[in-house]
Amino acid sequence: xxxxxxxxxxxxxxxxxxxxxGGAVGTVSRYYVTGRVTQWDGPTGLGVFTVxxxxxxxxxxxxxxxxxxxxxxxxxxxLVAVGFLGGFTTFSSWTWETMQMMEMRNxxxxxxxxxxxxxxxxxxxxxxxxxxxxx
Numbered sequence: 001x002x003x004x005x006x007x008x009x010x011x012x013x014x015x016x017x018x019x020x021x022g023g024a025v026g027t028v029s030r031y032y033v034t035g036r037v038t039q040w041d042g043p044t045g046l047g048v049f050t051v052x053x054x055x056x057x058x059x060x061x062x063x064x065x066x067x068x069x070x071x072x073x074x075x076x077x078x079l080v081a082v083g084f085l086g087g088f089t090t091f092s093s094w095t096w097e098t099m100q101m102m103e104m105r106n107x108x109x110x111x112x113x114x115x116x117x118x119x120x121x122x123x124x125x126x127x128x129x130x131x132x133x134x135x
Contacts, residue, residue, distance in 0.1 A: 018075050022083020030088045045097045045113050048090050049120075055089035056121040060128025069132065 033054070034047030041047075062080055066072040094117060101110040 015075065015078055018079040019083040019086075022079040022085075023087035026084040026087025026089075029084075030090055034090075034093075045094075045101065045109070048093050048097055049113060049117060052089050052091070052094055052117055053120045053124045055085050057124035057128040058088075059085050060125035061132050062128070064129045064132035065135070069135065 030051050033051050037047035037050050038044075059081055062085075063077070066077055066081075094113070098110050098113050101107075101113065
């Protein structure tokens with residue numbers, strides 16, 4: 001029986017597959033990076049901070065290259081930007097760790113985590129975008 005929706009169901013299913021693959025690889029990568037940083041620095045929140053800043057840089061680099069230089073297909077953007085980087089970055093983990101710092105009355109650590117993540121994240125997106133435009 002031929003599909004009645006002109007094949008749109010196939011393309012939707014493929015997009016979901018790209019997201020799932022990218023998200024799975026991103027999640028495993030986040031687990032690995034945060035684990036390595038925590039082994040090195042202890043449970044300070046630096047692991048989550050690291051993946052958020054690296055993810056910010058990578059999304060700036062990748063999407064700028066994709067949209068301004070190479071015009072990569074939307075499926076690759078789904079795989080990398082939404083899937084991989086969505087699984088790799090960790091906003092919910094970041095907010096949880098920040099709240100734990102606040103509950104432990106570590107207001108300096110929580111404040112540095114908030115301000116550092118926003119400032120460094122914006123700088124990383126800018127740096128990724130600038131690098132992509134310079135290539």
